[in-house]
Amino acid sequence: MKFFEITKEPINIQEVIDKVVQREAGAITTFIGTVRELTHGKRTLFLIYEAYESMAVKKLEQIGREIEERWQGSKVAITHRVGRLDITDVAVVIAVSTPHRADAYEANRYAIERIKEIVPIWKKEHWEDGEEWIGNQLETKAYPSGKPEEDDLHE
């Protein structure tokens, strides 16, 4: 079973959840990231997601290992979709199971924040009047050493 996947197809949410089912778990949290129409009042028509797929899978696996180290007894599955996505489409599904519910919430939040830091996936927003690759939109983040620093990874 592949716990960490990049797919061009619509994500089957239940399949992601089923991967983390375990007898030891008392909770499963599921995060479903969807395509939003309005960002700061600007209307998005659709998105294109692109990934450095082989590295993205490795980085998702790394996030899984980090979570399993930090939250004992946890199990993680993440699927991220790439290609063209329309408004309300599901872009990412994260399922985390843990023995107790508080950990399941925390660990799931950790996973999505880490995805936004270290997983090489990019989205291009298409609007009525143009298109743009979205990175750090304010360009406030620079990587002077060429890679993320410790602080970037744990903030």
Added chain:
Amino acid sequence: MNKVLFFAHLRDAVGKELIEINASGKTVGELKEELTEKYHLPRMETVMTAINEEFASNDEVIQDGDEIAFIPPVSGG
């Protein structure tokens, strides 16, 4: 030889997904500078680099056969 991969706005700037060049012996920083100049790559101060699918710092030396990727700020999720 080395494969150099471009993504997102860098792919648009270069007009290709990848180029093949001999970069062995150069540091990541040197290669970055050279390609920035050659392809007029924008916002390279925000761009991270990976060698063989792992983040690498600017002073890391590239070996023959290494796959280099320039990673603009990511926006998944």
